[in-house]
Amino acid sequence: MFKEFRTFIMRGNVVDLAVGIVIGAAFGAVINSFVKDILMPPIGLALGGVDFTNMYAVLKEGATAGPYDSLASAQAAGAVTMNFGVFINVIISFLIVAAAIFFVVVKPLNMIAAREAAKKAAAAVPAAPTTKDCPYCSTSIPIKATRCPNCTSELK
Structure with a gap:
């Protein structure tokens, strides 16, 4: 059973998938940092000093009544909040990841596939x-x- 398990683990597809997941997680952390630390501060500054991570709506007051200085203080007080600023950050992160995957992976693969199809079409022309x-x-x-x-x- 261990030999069969080792054979399964050492297959190329499983190793490739594992590497892809690890790289994807690291890439996600880089993109999250890019959005949170690089992209959103200038956007917030351009919008009048808005900090998107602290944009929230209090649905139910916590142990201490608001207003709260930040999302962290509202959550520490036990308030139920709708964190739409965090959601905006996640949406922007997703769009950046989707664009990066499109331009780095999908677009080049489509170009290669089109080249191969053109070669096959040229070869299929009857003599x-x-x-x-x-x-x-x-x-x-x-x-x-x-x-x-x-x-x-x-x-x-």
Whole structure:
């Protein structure tokens, strides 16, 4: 059973999937940091100093009544909040990841597939005929022949 399990684990697809998941998680962390630490502060500044991570709506007051200075203080007080600023950050992160995957993976693969399809289409073009049928005896003769070698008929 252990030998069979080892064979399963060492298959290329399983290893590739594992590597993809690890790289994807690391890529997700980089994108989250990019959105949170690089992209959103200038956008918030351009919108008048808005901090998207602290955009929330209090649905139910906590142990201490609001207003709360930040989302963290509202959650620490036990308030029930709808965190739409965090959702905006997640949407922007998703769009960046989707764009990166499209331009880095999907677009190049589509270009390669189109090139391969063009090669196959060019190879599928039939070659020019090298023979023709004699109109008198219906035998196959070279295309440049002026007389049929079988029935000796003169061809146009």
